[in-house]
Amino acid sequence: MTSVQMSATDEMVEGFLDHAxxxxxxxxxxxxxxxxxxxxxxxxxGWTALMLAARNGHFDLVKALLSKGCNKDLKNKSGQTAxxxxxxxxxxxxxxxxxxxxxxxxxxxxTGVTEHENYFSREYxxxxxxxxxxxxxxxxxxxxxxxxxxxxxxLDPLVTSGPEHMNNSQAKLKLCRLKRDSVGVLLKxxxxxxxxxxxxxxxCSSLSSVSKEEDGLIAWFxxxxxxxxxxxxxxxxxxxxxxxxxxxxxxxxxxxxGGIIAQARSVLAWHSRYSFCPTCGGxxxxxxxxxxxxxxxxxxKSLLGIHSTCYPRVDPVVIMLVIHPDGNQCLLGRKKTFPxxxxxxxxxxxxxxxxxxxxxRREVMEESGVTVGPVRYVSCQPWPMPSSLMIGCIxxxxxTDIKVDKDEIEEARWFTRQQVIDxxxxxxxxxxxxxxxxxxxxxxxxxxxxLNSNL
Ligand SMILES: NC(=O)c1ccc[n+]([C@@H]2O[C@H](COP(=O)([O-])OP(=O)(O)OC[C@H]3O[C@@H](n4cnc5c(N)ncnc54)[C@H](O)[C@@H]3O)[C@@H](O)[C@H]2O)c1
Ligand SMILES: [Mg+2]
Ligand SMILES: [Mg+2]
Ligand SMILES: [Mg+2]
Ligand SMILES: [Zn+2]
Numbered sequence: 001m002t003s004v005q006m007s008a009t010d011e012m013v014e015g016f017l018d019h020a021x022x023x024x025x026x027x028x029x030x031x032x033x034x035x036x037x038x039x040x041x042x043x044x045x046g047w048t049a050l051m052l053a054a055r056n057g058h059f060d061l062v063k064a065l066l067s068k069g070c071n072k073d074l075k076n077k078s079g080q081t082a083x084x085x086x087x088x089x090x091x092x093x094x095x096x097x098x099x100x101x102x103x104x105x106x107x108x109x110x111t112g113v114t115e116h117e118n119y120f121s122r123e124y125x126x127x128x129x130x131x132x133x134x135x136x137x138x139x140x141x142x143x144x145x146x147x148x149x150x151x152x153x154x155l156d157p158l159v160t161s162g163p164e165h166m167n168n169s170q171a172k173l174k175l176c177r178l179k180r181d182s183v184g185v186l187l188k189x190x191x192x193x194x195x196x197x198x199x200x201x202x203x204c205s206s207l208s209s210v211s212k213e214e215d216g217l218i219a220w221f222x223x224x225x226x227x228x229x230x231x232x233x234x235x236x237x238x239x240x241x242x243x244x245x246x247x248x249x250x251x252x253x254x255x256x257x258g259g260i261i262a263q264a265r266s267v268l269a270w271h272s273r274y275s276f277c278p279t280c281g282g283x284x285x286x287x288x289x290x291x292x293x294x295x296x297x298x299x300x301k302s303l304l305g306i307h308s309t310c311y312p313r314v315d316p317v318v319i320m321l322v323i324h325p326d327g328n329q330c331l332l333g334r335k336k337t338f339p340x341x342x343x344x345x346x347x348x349x350x351x352x353x354x355x356x357x358x359x360x361r362r363e364v365m366e367e368s369g370v371t372v373g374p375v376r377y378v379s380c381q382p383w384p385m386p387s388s389l390m391i392g393c394i395x396x397x398x399x400t401d402i403k404v405d406k407d408e409i410e411e412a413r414w415f416t417r418q419q420v421i422d423x424x425x426x427x428x429x430x431x432x433x434x435x436x437x438x439x440x441x442x443x444x445x446x447x448x449x450x451l452n453s454n455l
Pocket of ligand 4: 363
């Protein structure tokens with residue numbers, strides 16, 4: 001490393017530790033997203049971000065650093081851990097957190113990969129799957145004035161751009177949280193599928209609404225209609241409309257709502273595609289809060305034991321960043337449908353009877369002609385178009401000649417680390433564009449640029 005690069009790294013670490021010392025959760029989280037290595041970096045006297053947050057009583061920051069997988073057992077040059085520091089400075093709640101947390105994590109051997117929250121991944125609601133079979137509870141919740149209903153028209157969610165909804169949010173759009181009065185007409189229709197999404201987690205329920213509910217739980221449901229329902233519904237918000245998409249419009253919501261959409265759209269899409277029993281072609285009825293379709297034909301094989309066609313499907317997809325054997329280039333491709341200049345990671349559906357690693361090797365060979373050796377899991381992302389789980393991997397090529405499958409890929413190329421960094425930071429020197437930050441492809445590339453040049 002040159003002295004110029006060295007001082008740039010030192011400067012980044014120093015800035016990071018300074019934000020941690022001041023308890024700036026937003027800046028610290030942003031920097032970890034860019035480089036997870038910062039988590040365990042130390043500055044003067046061996047103080048890490050966790051130690052500085054513990055010293056200054058920043059409880060939320062300590063919690064966030066632990067959840068990102070930082071090492072709480074590191075010692076500074078005086079031999080103190082973050083726990084010792086919190087205790088010494090009288091931050092008992094932080095000291096307790098540092099003792100209590102980590103026990104489970106410590107059992108797992110470190111893989112060097114920490115859990116990363118991608119767009120569409122956030123669990124804003126608690127799914128409460130045990131309530132799906134409690135029809136009395138579900139119907140009481142559907143009648144409750146506190147319950148939230150999300151409405152979709154042909155899988156496009158009803159959103160609002162009204163200024164009154166935009167407080168404290170950077171997102172330009174927000175899901176319309178309808179109440180029973182607005183959707184009552186639809187709930188009476190026998191052909192409408194209503195999916196129970198879950199209940200608001202206790203910390204996101206406002207206290208005023210908790211007191212109005214007997215069990216304190218605010219339930220959320222989603223429904224999809226094929227005819228445009230605007231005429232028959234009582235929707236007072238003049239800024240509301242069905243967000244046509246799904247891509248790239250679904251990426252315009254905030255992270256909480258991205259997670260809700262991932263669940264709601266996938267289950268509703270399953271209902272709209274599986275109207276009849278896949279086993280015998282017979283009629284089905286919706287059960288378990290929208291999480292099951294039971295065949296109505298007597299003697300159908302799907303009624304014997306547990307039959308996978310009765311439950312919402314998820315398609316696993318591998319998406320991989322392939323690293324050149326020189327460690328300093330990565331392989332990206334473009335489909336014909338991509339905007340001009342955009343390249344992304346290669347991806348493909350896992351086939352029956354295939355491991356994640358073998359699917360990575362097969363798809364890369366099929367699409368680019370490159371042979372892949374070792375494969376490592378990095379992160380995953382629900383992708384509700386209609387219901388995939390993107391399994392993000394990083395892998396190393398053992399051959400470098402490219403021969404693209406012209407049916408799927410228009411072009412595949414090796415790009416240098418500098419070229420992809422220029423693309424990520426949208427530099428004027430960039431020779432390609434990358435998918436937006438909400439796509440796991442973007443995260444995989446960012447993740448690689450923070451790793452050592454040799455995997
Ligand atoms: N989040 C991201 O960053 C990101 C990036 C790239 C791709 N994706 C998604 O990954 C998915 C798969 O990528 P791909 O299209 O390159 O896959 P792919 O390379 O396997 O090729 C797709 C083809 O595979 C066949 N196929 C096999 N199983 C299928 C299934 N279960 N559903 C649909 N088609 C199936 C179809 O013929 C289809 O045309 C796409 O849905 C795409 O939207 C997401
Ligand atoms: Mg593909
Ligand atoms: Mg393919
Ligand atoms: Mg394929
Ligand atoms: Zn059947």
